[in-house]
Amino acid sequence: VIDVFQGDLHKAGMKPLTFVRQVLAACVYPPLINSSNLPLDARQRTQEELGRCVGGSVGEGNVCGLMTWKKMKMLVVQDPQGGAEKTHRTQLSLLCDNYYFCGFGPWLRTQALLNREASPRTGVLIPVPCHNKTVLSIMQLGAVAVPYYLSEEQGWALQVEELQRALESAKGVCNPVALYIINPGNPAGIYSSQCGDQVIRFAWEKRLFLLVDEVYQDCVYGENCEFVSYKRTLSEMGPPFSGTVELASFHSVSKSFSGEYVCGLRAGYVELVNLDPAVMKYIHTLFSKDSCETVLGQIALDLMMDPPKPGDPSYLLYKQEIEQIRTVLVHNVKRVHEVVNSLPGFSCSPIEGGLFAFPRLHLTPKAIQKAKVTAEMQEDPDTFYCTRLLEEGGVFTGPGWEYGQKEGTYHIRFCIAVPQDVMEELLRRLSSFHMTFMKDFS
Amino acid sequence: VIDVFQGDLHKAGMKPLTFVRQVLAACVYPPLINSSNLPLDARQRTQEELGRCVGGSVGEGNVCGLMTWKKMKMLVVQDPQGGAEKTHRTQLSLLCDNYYFCGFGPWLRTQALLNREASPRTGVLIPVPCHNKTVLSIMQLGAVAVPYYLSEEQGWALQVEELQRALESAKGVCNPVALYIINPGNPAGIYSSQCGDQVIRFAWEKRLFLLVDEVYQDCVYGENCEFVSYKRTLSEMGPPFSGTVELASFHSVSKSFSGEYVCGLRAGYVELVNLDPAVMKYIHTLFSKDSCETVLGQIALDLMMDPPKPGDPSYLLYKQEIEQIRTVLVHNVKRVHEVVNSLPGFSCSPIEGGLFAFPRLHLTPKAIQKAKVTAEMQEDPDTFYCTRLLEEGGVFTGPGWEYGQKEGTYHIRFCIAVPQDVMEELLRRLSSFHMTFMKDFS
Known part of the structure; x- marks a missing residue:
């Protein structure tokens, strides 16, 4: 299952920033300040941070x-x-x-x-x-x-x-x-x-x-x-x-x-x-x-x-890692927009910011009706869609009603902060499931 | 100033536990799992903990x-x-x-x-x-x-x-x-x-x-x-x-x-x-x-x-560090009881547990009166005592009224979790200040 219900880069396989993790680790275990495994600025920054802590400890x-x-x-x-x-x-x-x-x-x-x-x-x-x-x-x-x-x-x-x-x-x-x-x-x-x-x-x-x-x-x-x-x-x-x-x-x-x-x-x-x-x-x-x-x-x-600055030993790697994440996000935003809008009964506004897509489902009356009679309790049609997408398509998304939507409209929400290959697989599964779903309830 | 207002071992100069810090540091910065600086069980434990994290990261x-x-x-x-x-x-x-x-x-x-x-x-x-x-x-x-x-x-x-x-x-x-x-x-x-x-x-x-x-x-x-x-x-x-x-x-x-x-x-x-x-x-x-x-x-x-167990590489050091802290606390509890009860107008019940002493001040009517007229607003007599103890004695404690006490009784609270030498200095300052205070308001 591809879990894009919430926004969590690490969970989705994105890598943490090296400099940040180095400093935090050394703050937790200060003997690392003397470790040659860490770059000089990470060690200096650790000392600076611990110097601000009373007792020199992150107590x-x-x-x-x-x-x-x-x-x-x-x-x-x-x-x-x-x-x-x-x-x-x-x-x-x-x-x-x-x-x-x-x-x-x-x-x-x-x-x-x-x-x-x-x-x-x-x-x-x-x-x-x-x-x-x-x-x-x-x-x-x-x-x-x-x-x-x-x-x-x-x-x-x-x-x-x-x-x-x-x-x-x-x-x-x-x-x-x-x-x-x-x-x-x-x-x-x-x-x-x-x-x-x-x-x-x-x-x-x-x-x-x-x-x-x-x-x-x-x-x-x-x-x-x-x-x-x-x-x-x-x-x-x-x-x-x-x-x-x-x-x-x-x-x-x-x-x-x-x-x-x-x-x-x-x-x-x-x-x-x-x-x-x-x-x-x-x-x-x-x-x-x-x-x-x-x-x-x-x-x-x-x-x-106050991240690493140009000239600091960690600056290039830091900048590179940030740029990598940004590149992935920009790519994903574009791909989601392309693919979703190419599908019948599905549309997506341009995503200008944030970490989520919230495309609209144009469900058929048959699908809406089915949702209401299938479940033990009457189910929201977008929950019906999301549940099937999870069970049949292996993608975990959130139904629009959880976030509020105009009556009679339906959406799903998913996080776009996943590696490019995961996004491609997600879009493949989503497209395939969506086509079948629309056919089943046409 | 000796700050024993709150209970914080590190602030007071007690040392953190090595095993705990090693595992946490390596969880933050996983390349440390391969570092020979960390004992085997800390590295194994890190892998175990990260294995439970989705995405293998503490996201x-x-x-x-x-x-x-x-x-x-x-x-x-x-x-x-x-x-x-x-x-x-x-x-x-x-x-x-x-x-x-x-x-x-x-x-x-x-x-x-x-x-x-x-x-x-x-x-x-x-x-x-x-x-x-x-x-x-x-x-x-x-x-x-x-x-x-x-x-x-x-x-x-x-x-x-x-x-x-x-x-x-x-x-x-x-x-x-x-x-x-x-x-x-x-x-x-x-x-x-x-x-x-x-x-x-x-x-x-x-x-x-x-x-x-x-x-x-x-x-x-x-x-x-x-x-x-x-x-x-x-x-x-x-x-x-x-x-x-x-x-x-x-x-x-x-x-x-x-x-x-x-x-x-x-x-x-x-x-x-x-x-x-x-x-x-x-x-x-x-x-x-x-x-x-x-x-x-x-x-x-x-x-x-689930701390290190007998036989684990970190067990002895871990046990030793815990015992060191315990020894200090037991010693401090005993010393606080001895010293406070040896002072006139001061008494302390046996401390059976916890990290704080809450001894009773038997203030003279003159001290109580003074407290009420000295401050801009009428001051609680134990606040009066604590303020002077901070200013003149260099020890930061809390007044009893903040924790509640029977009407007409006065107390101070302080943390006992400090290194032994700090506790001795604290008790020296407290005794000296207290004697002067009692004399001034006899």
């Missing part, structure tokens, strides 16, 4: 991001995306634990904003499709997820009119305070920074807090296409927006291209812009209480933000 | 304890504490993430039990003293923490009459459903298994769910004193208790003696006994959604539960 005492706090702040300021700092507005980089994993990330993201006792209840606008754990987390916090639909017809575009419609739909139901954006998208591979200024203007008008999930920022596939963060767009828009729109931008080593999804270490950070200092104080308490990264996670985060 | 795909689930279950069954399994009752070992850290542990522990909407509210009996994050977590879940006081006069004994009093105090306030026990204690170094059968009988009578925090199970100091888990006591009591009392026992690699507090990896597990299968199903969903360990944490957990 449990280094909590809440204290260790790399100063350096993180410095790196964020130096970051080309860090334009907003130049205006010296209230902001802070906070490190958070377990970021974007198993629903804990969304929980962190929204907890600070949500007053469980509020009446009417607090609302958060979320995209559809979107990871279902986001919705669950919002519900668990006693808030209401207000869906806005990305336009599949327009390549999953985020449209301001739709945000407006969603906001109005919340009237009498809840009090929307925040707008959640995934950029680049998951599962819809949209890259929504392109309309960032319109979205920011909308948030400004409606006084919505922008929660921007930018963990796939390394994965943007368009030619000459550069990732632009919402924070940067906000900064470049100038007053009155740049000084007033509240924004939280999330990034994570678990999802980072250069962080190579290391070790399930799940370290991440959130940058907060334009928050009231009183709220910042509360958030800091909240993060200090509930979230703390593993020390190795903090080190991985540091390696992600 | 992020191995979530929710799936990887070591089977082995964990097997190890728990083989455990001498594992008596309860022999009766084939409903139970399951669940792996949870971030266990017992920054308040997230207590959150996990109680979330499954608590119905936020309940009226009257759900109550949990908790010991005083106890970590304040436990109380915060219970409050955050919308429940009520019902304090029961450990008897300092009886060496911090857990007394059933006091449990009874606490239960009655909850009448009209909340509906107590659970009894939380820390065994061995933190910060009170009591080892409450000794009265386990009485506590279990009480829980049975009152239909209370037992939540037993047994993370310090490796730290029991009495001569010929063996740790006995509540689960084992429950099993040995036989019917009707053994088949009905619901029990959750928590253990963690972060706090384990043999796990040597590795890496801030914070992996832990909870064993659940006698739970209704319907509740188990709910708990499993809950854990699957919110908790997942880092893969390295899972590996560390595996190493903790």
